[in-house]
Amino acid sequence: MTLPAAPPLTAARGAISLSGITRIFAGHIPAVDHIDLDIHAGEFFTLLGPSGCGKTTLLRMIAGFETPDAGRILISGREMQEVPAFKRAVNTVFQSYALFPHLNVEQNIGFGLKMQGVKTPERKKRVDAIMELMQIGQFATRSAAQLSGGQRQRVALARALVNEPEVVLLDEPLSALDAKLRAELQIELLRMQKRLGMTFIFVTHDQHEALVMSDRIAVMSKGKIQQVGPVLDVYEKPQNVFVAEFLGLSNIWPILSAQGQTAQTALGPLEVADVHLARLCAPPQAPEAVPPPTPGRLAMIRPEKIWIYNDAAAPTGRPNMFPGTIREAIYMGASTQYRIELHCGQFVLAYDTNNQAAERSWRPGENVAVELKPENIMLVEP
């Protein structure tokens, strides 16, 4: 195998660079297929995808449990091809936690330090410090079997963090917990990461979890990366149908033909904006030009970006205003989800927040008009 010349060793501690990573299990299609990816030092990076998309295999290759069939992995600028798992400054939080059942909490956390030859006084100091930080000091002498799910999760995280690794890998660490605890631990994990400034690579199939926690997300499917970017970009500007649908609900119509900024779809003519608007985020993003609609691409709009008006009170003289009838209203607490049949026969899905419930809620059978504002319509690849 010939490798391209190594880049200069300027990469920051905790930065990861993957190029051409491929892993093929005997007799199968590639589990990971030519992945190029750069993960910045100190960021919370999420690999998101359905089960079997290759995200766990990719994580295991970074950990050193799997060897890539092709490609190279750089961690903090160092080649990892010949480096076995036990020599990588990378620690993993396993999905099953994998706490050693014959050791107590303290011994579990201190295991990595002990194996590295850190002497007892120093080891005890560091283990105590991390237990203090994770608020698990009172369980120090308990065995793993005597802990609840959330406590185990904390111990598993502490066992990784105490080694002060360059990168922490987390393989669906919250999937075994109930919803409330999960939400708590998401925030806790995030705070811990920001506080310690370590690179976290988080694997999940839960799009909500990915949105809550990540700085950047890579959406994976069938061994390939579909899109990489900041959370906001991936959600608001998906590049293809898979990403759009995996990250949330969406209304999608194929573009049949196009003229200028007007796309012809099953809804009829649809006006599309020629720029993405500036958004409130840090750093603020300037408006950005987008290519005009072309046949073969699809028009996509998120349900919460659809405006619903009372039929009679709908503003006139605006583009993309479609009359229709409410067919289904599902009350979901903070918002209500409507299924609306347009006069052209197409259905749209729309969310409306319940901030002024009495005035702004509709019942099935009511006639309404929906507005698909041009700037809210995204053009995606199939």
Add this chain to the structure above:
Amino acid sequence: MSAAKTEVEYEAGRQRLRLLSTAGPGLGWIVLFLLVPSAVLLGIAFFSADDYGAPVLPLSVQPFQQVAGFSLLGWDSGNIVIFLRSLQQAGIATLVSAVLSYPLVFFILSRPASIRPLLLLFIVLPSWTNQVVRTYAWLELLGPDAPVTWIAHHLGIVPPYLGLAPGSFAVTTGLAYNYLPYMIVPLYASAEKLDWTLVEAGRDLYASGVKLFWHTVFPQTVPGLLSGVIFVAIPAFGDYIVPQLLGGDKALMIGSLIANQFTETPDWPYGAALTIIMLVLTGLGLIGFRILTKKIGGGEEAAI
């Protein structure tokens, strides 16, 4: 009301019958062939012996004094030596079979799942032939003209005109060989359930090689190892055939000593007393082992 009560009584009767018909044969077997003979043995141990070694009145504790080494000629350490030798032989045989079992078990586990039962069968297969036959085979293998012995001659371990058998080495070898399957099978059962994620966690946390095995694999196989130790050590301790054929006079073990009291130099009460003491010691050993197992299994004390 009374009819219902009768029905309940019938049901209770049927349950008793079911219990008796299922557990009965096994219990009957144990009573007839274990408890009754043990009771008879216990009784015989308190009789005196006549000139032909048969038990006769008056009742006496002399057989137990004999076990402890006291006779008309004063105290003799012979029995203590035999007891300690039995313990040592069984201990070494157990250790050897455990050390041999680990690589074998993980070799079998590294093979495709479809051929593992076949490989296990090969392990168990030899025990389908008679132990006496297999032990005689070892007598040949370790005899004066065998290749192994030839190597031993050249290394100066044994004088040129002698074989490795009979002797202590032959007994240990025979015992370890004979009881190896009883170590492999329970060890395999626990190794099969091994949680490999823990091994990965160990690798992730900077352990490798022997350390990795010791900290992540070994603790998981301890339950299997402990059952294996019981299955090997106890029968090896009381084994008769192996020391009899491979031991000669130099390596007499407790099993042979007992057998002698009923055959060559009959003394039934003494033989019975020896048997009772051996049973009691084995029982005590088992209890001690249970306590140890519980401690290790408890997790808190396992300072591995």
